[in-house]
Amino acid sequence: MDTQKLILLLILLLFTPCSFSSFTPTDNYLLSCGSQTNASLFNQFFMGDSTNQGSVFLSADKSISLTNQNPPPNSPTLYHTARVFTTTGSYRFSMRKNGTNFVRFHFSTFKAPGFEFDLKSANFSVLVDGNLVLSNFKPNNGSILIKEFVLKVESNLLEIVFRPAGNSGFGFVNAVEVFSAPEDFIIDYGARLVGPSDVQEYKNLSSQVLETVHRINVGGVKLTPFNDTLWRTWIPDEDYLVLKDAAKRVVSTHTPNYQTGGANREIAPDNVYMTAREMDRDNSIIASQFNITWNFPVVPGGVRHLVRLHFCDIVSPALNLLYFDVYINGYSAYKDLDLSSLTFHTLASPVYVDFVADSDDSGVMQISVGPSDLSSSIRMNAILNGAEIMQLVNAVDSSVVSQKKRLWVLVVVGSIVGGIIVLLLILAAFLASFRKKKPKQLTVESVGWTPLRLFGGSSLSRMSEVTGYPSPGYFGLKIPFADIQAATNNFDRTLIIGSGGFGMVYKGVFKDNMKIAVKRGMPGSRQGLPEFQSEITILSRIRHHHLVSLVGYCEENSEMILVYEYVEKGPLKKHLYGAAVLQPLSWKQRLEICIGAARGLHYLHTGFAQGIIHRDIKSTNILLDENNVAKVADFGLSRSGPCVNETHVSTGVKGSFGYLDPEYFRRQKLTDKSDVYSFGVVLFEVLCARPAVDPQLDREQVNLAEWALEWQKKGMLEHIIDPYLVGKIKPSSLKKFGETAEKCLAEYGVDRPTMGDVLWNLEYSLQLQENEHEREPCADRSSHGEVNVTTTINPGNSSSSMRTQGHCDNNYQDVGGTQVFSQLMTNEGR
Numbered sequence: 001m002d003t004q005k006l007i008l009l010l011i012l013l014l015f016t017p018c019s020f021s022s023f024t025p026t027d028n029y030l031l032s033c034g035s036q037t038n039a040s041l042f043n044q045f046f047m048g049d050s051t052n053q054g055s056v057f058l059s060a061d062k063s064i065s066l067t068n069q070n071p072p073p074n075s076p077t078l079y080h081t082a083r084v085f086t087t088t089g090s091y092r093f094s095m096r097k098n099g100t101n102f103v104r105f106h107f108s109t110f111k112a113p114g115f116e117f118d119l120k121s122a123n124f125s126v127l128v129d130g131n132l133v134l135s136n137f138k139p140n141n142g143s144i145l146i147k148e149f150v151l152k153v154e155s156n157l158l159e160i161v162f163r164p165a166g167n168s169g170f171g172f173v174n175a176v177e178v179f180s181a182p183e184d185f186i187i188d189y190g191a192r193l194v195g196p197s198d199v200q201e202y203k204n205l206s207s208q209v210l211e212t213v214h215r216i217n218v219g220g221v222k223l224t225p226f227n228d229t230l231w232r233t234w235i236p237d238e239d240y241l242v243l244k245d246a247a248k249r250v251v252s253t254h255t256p257n258y259q260t261g262g263a264n265r266e267i268a269p270d271n272v273y274m275t276a277r278e279m280d281r282d283n284s285i286i287a288s289q290f291n292i293t294w295n296f297p298v299v300p301g302g303v304r305h306l307v308r309l310h311f312c313d314i315v316s317p318a319l320n321l322l323y324f325d326v327y328i329n330g331y332s333a334y335k336d337l338d339l340s341s342l343t344f345h346t347l348a349s350p351v352y353v354d355f356v357a358d359s360d361d362s363g364v365m366q367i368s369v370g371p372s373d374l375s376s377s378i379r380m381n382a383i384l385n386g387a388e389i390m391q392l393v394n395a396v397d398s399s400v401v402s403q404k405k406r407l408w409v410l411v412v413v414g415s416i417v418g419g420i421i422v423l424l425l426i427l428a429a430f431l432a433s434f435r436k437k438k439p440k441q442l443t444v445e446s447v448g449w450t451p452l453r454l455f456g457g458s459s460l461s462r463m464s465e466v467t468g469y470p471s472p473g474y475f476g477l478k479i480p481f482a483d484i485q486a487a488t489n490n491f492d493r494t495l496i497i498g499s500g501g502f503g504m505v506y507k508g509v510f511k512d513n514m515k516i517a518v519k520r521g522m523p524g525s526r527q528g529l530p531e532f533q534s535e536i537t538i539l540s541r542i543r544h545h546h547l548v549s550l551v552g553y554c555e556e557n558s559e560m561i562l563v564y565e566y567v568e569k570g571p572l573k574k575h576l577y578g579a580a581v582l583q584p585l586s587w588k589q590r591l592e593i594c595i596g597a598a599r600g601l602h603y604l605h606t607g608f609a610q611g612i613i614h615r616d617i618k619s620t621n622i623l624l625d626e627n628n629v630a631k632v633a634d635f636g637l638s639r640s641g642p643c644v645n646e647t648h649v650s651t652g653v654k655g656s657f658g659y660l661d662p663e664y665f666r667r668q669k670l671t672d673k674s675d676v677y678s679f680g681v682v683l684f685e686v687l688c689a690r691p692a693v694d695p696q697l698d699r700e701q702v703n704l705a706e707w708a709l710e711w712q713k714k715g716m717l718e719h720i721i722d723p724y725l726v727g728k729i730k731p732s733s734l735k736k737f738g739e740t741a742e743k744c745l746a747e748y749g750v751d752r753p754t755m756g757d758v759l760w761n762l763e764y765s766l767q768l769q770e771n772e773h774e775r776e777p778c779a780d781r782s783s784h785g786e787v788n789v790t791t792t793i794n795p796g797n798s799s800s801s802m803r804t805q806g807h808c809d810n811n812y813q814d815v816g817g818t819q820v821f822s823q824l825m826t827n828e829g830r
């Protein structure tokens, strides 16, 4: 066993951070699946999995090697073959080194003789070392999809299981990479847990399974596996930057000053640290103090993520001039960050900081950097060089993980390889116990991340300053805390039906059997108080058939609780796509839902003297009752409309990624037309049954608004509609609907219809669907009796909307008398 010790020590020494040595993983398996021959990609050599290698075992009764007979020109040979699993099968890798590993899967679909199905219809789960990393996974986006996971392997055998979903499902994979990460790639201390309470330390990060969601070279160019010692891909940040005018690129020509204890080339390649974005203070449109903000789409709803930010001060002429604050999802994440002290007083020296944060309901992870109060007014600046966002897969505490692993190991031992494994386990146990004793000191010494272990108490939440209180007038709505406790079984976790930046939403039942939805602000936190107050003020004044009504509120014991009517069938989104859809909605039902929601919004915009802008219209904020009647929810972000002598409300950007009005985004100019834009996205969502943003799709398809507009402009919208609706929509109805959605998505607010116009056009689309021989009375209607004509100037590229005087005399009054549109006039404020 002495040789084992020696090897272990050598391995550990090898991975003590040393800036200029290149990295060679101890374990390094690159498999070209379903292939007899080797294939290369970006200087990496993938071995055919059908060749006998000795250290990788393929175990699958019914797996098929598939070869694409007609691969697209220029596609890498790695993607010309695949292994198909028609029953559960696995790869087992014998591992020389315990510790953090990268696991990557490559997926690219094709159809080939030898297997009856197109790989596009695959549906399967993947388990790595007993962790379910991909569940009911359908890699069908038509191009190459790479899934990357980072996880700790603690046995000498790593098993990757492919499990087809259901009876008819099958799984496949084109290539698998398994290789050791550098020592200390994920360290267990110093990560900052960011959320409603003050920043705390997040421990034991390395025992989590991480899935890479974004890897961004801020201010830089795309970096391919050629440019990265760990064969990663880094993409530019441009598309995620919220206010492009706020930031400018900085590029350094000097290689970074790597130091022991800081970042190294394996953490991120040179180029990440040699480019950055800083505040563009010359831009006179914006005030002198502002943040640079990026919005990255993530899985919404309280999912935990690791946010690793990379910094290297390539902007300051000298030390101790740059102090800035970091925010994640609006929470203070690092106050007065001082790169000079983090880098042991060396300029242009790279560091990274790990943050752990939960996603909220917005569907984006929002990262901001802005000048700290400590910076002098001439030197106000903030920078960011790189960002990585990784989702914690099935985040559970480490004791549960190891228990699960032990069980898994038992299963493996019992069923498959028997005695050999036992031997290997004993060996592993011996090595593990040995590791715990001696080399630990070595590991700690080599890290030296001391600055991160200090947690000052200065992390104030940005929203902690609260002033004023809404005007009285809603006292009749006060509900005793005890009643709410009783209704929700003391906030039983099993009754949670949603979550958001504000807190949790519980289902509850009052004593009189009235069903309620209880929105509870984080106890003891004043975060979100302005939203709470604005919601009470606004909701207490509103009653409408298509708006969720407020039942009451509670502010005892510094609680912030809002109680709403319970809307039986929940968010519209759940009835459009995803696993929960049991019975898809018919086209008529969808039109009626859109009409209902439009009516609710129209009421918000026009029902009060000053109007209300919703600000966060999306398919999760439109709820359906038991009769599929749409009710618009969540006025927490609402804001009274512009006063008489103002044309817009100027305010910090809020709302949800994928639904945000580009004009509001750019100029922070909020009008009721911002809601119209978001509603246009919802219309396409309803038609196409897919999310507003789907990061898993091809680049041109990720953003629904852009993608659907492209097809609408080509006049081929029917190609992308929900497959369930194919052949069920009358062409005239679809045409009207598509045109309406398109107008909602006009680049500029002035070119968009009002909610009243949208409502009219949707009613009309429904009428076209219902009455076969309806004569089209008028091409379109807008509030001034004008006709909107959309002229495509440059097909498939850009278009502009022109207004011409009407060729049609229909106006509000004319149609108001007809049966179909009469509700518009009478249904307000019910």
Ligand SMILES: *[C@@H]1O[C@H](CO)[C@@H](O)[C@H](O)[C@H]1NC(C)=O
Pocket: 221, 223, 224, 226, 227, 271
């Ligand atoms: C990345 O690698 C490619 C291929 O070796 C090279 O042409 C390119 O200049 C590199 N980019 C950077 C930013 O280093």
